[in-house]
Amino acid sequence: MIRHIFQLVWNKKRSNALLFLEIFFAFAILFLVLTWVTRNLRLFSTPLGFETENTWIVHLDFYDAEDTLAASATKVRLREELLALPQIEAASYGGDVSPFSGSIWSTNNDNNGFMIQTHLVFADEHYKDAARLKLVQGRWFNETDRDARYKPVVISKKLYDESFEGRNLQDSVYTIDGENKIVGVVDHYKYHGDFSPEYNVTFFYEPSSAIDMPNLHLLLAPGTPVAFEEEVNRIVADVTGKSDFTIEHLQKSRDQAARSVWVPMVSMLSICGFLVLNVALGLFGVLWYNISKRRAEVGLRRTLGASRTEVSLQFVGEIMIVSLLALLLGAVFAVQLPLMGVLEGEIEAFDYYVAMGVGAAFIIGLVLLCTFYPSQEAGRLQPAIVLHEE
Secondary structure (H helix, E strand, O other), X not given: OHHHHHHHHHHOHHHHHHXXXXXXXXXXXXXXXXXXXXXXXXXXXXXOOOOOOOEEEEEOOXXXXXXXXXXXXXXXXXXXXXXXXXXXXXXXXXXXXXXOOOOOOEEEEOOOOOOEEEEEEEEOOOHXXXXXXXXXXXOOOOHHHHHOOOEEEXXXXXXXXXXXXXXXXXXXXXXXXXXXXXXXXXXXXXXXXXXXOOOOEEEEEOOOOOOOOOEEEEEEOOOOOOOHHHHHXXXXXHHHXXXXXXXXXXXXXXXXXXXXXXXXXXXXXXXXXXXXXXHHHHXXXXXXXXXXXXXXXXXXXXXXXXXXXXXXXXXHHHHHHHHHHHHHXXXXXXXXXXXXXXXXXXXOHHHHHHHHHHHXXXXXXXXXXXXXXXXXXXXXOOHHHHHHHO
């Protein structure tokens, strides 16, 4: 039976060639889109590691201050006045590298005998509470770190797993950006967005009064109305004497960053859906046309004793063999991407293999769905009527 079906496919190689190419290119496009979608969904499934709901950031600028001591005192006073409000649960100053800003400050070295690659984030002793970071080892910064001999840092678990796992962190000094002492490890900190890779991160301590810490992070109590922004705006303006500051709602920034990925992703999936619909219509039409042109063959087979099921399976088998050969060729090309490490670091081999499997399964399911009804109709043809017509 199988050998007979292969012979039929070969005898109609010209007409099957177009179907072969259609399925091959459909799989190739579906594979590329699904790879990108799988990669984004994998990244989306990992937590940010910090709070965005009910979190605002007041973007200030003290770099042009002539009296740095007065500017530092203003920063301290502003934080204290805002914390006095019942709607604000925590307040913390951070550096220019803030969540969803797109800013990156990175460093790398192998001065410790092993490679360290990390992004740098500057935060004060209150940032853990304001961002609700989760510590998995050690502690966060405190006031005693101001006079520490070695500048304290807190690293992300990803950096710990990559460079420090199995190494002694207690009372050890490592060269990260100068000589630093690691005092703690946070679980996650994915500050570029939901669809961004989680980079290695190192938090460096700077006191709240430092003028190079311009961003004031505010954690609000749940249920705080949006109108409360007017009160914050008034206090900031009164205390700083400035009007060139902005208040960012961190959840809105997160949604905006995610939207820039969701929109093209849904668009590409919609285009793929249109492509799949065309492939389905093509499969349905080709099989229906083949049956109408081969009515005499069906009638003869039924006369010679073939059952309805055998006739139906013959037509399904022909289309499936063409489809599987097209998918096999597509898989040969697709598997080269993970083997050659294409876009390594951005796209994992897991993403390629999942996209390959899902794409192939989808095409096979589509082929079976499109061939079911026409093949059943072929099996229902009455041999006497068909042969009489011929």
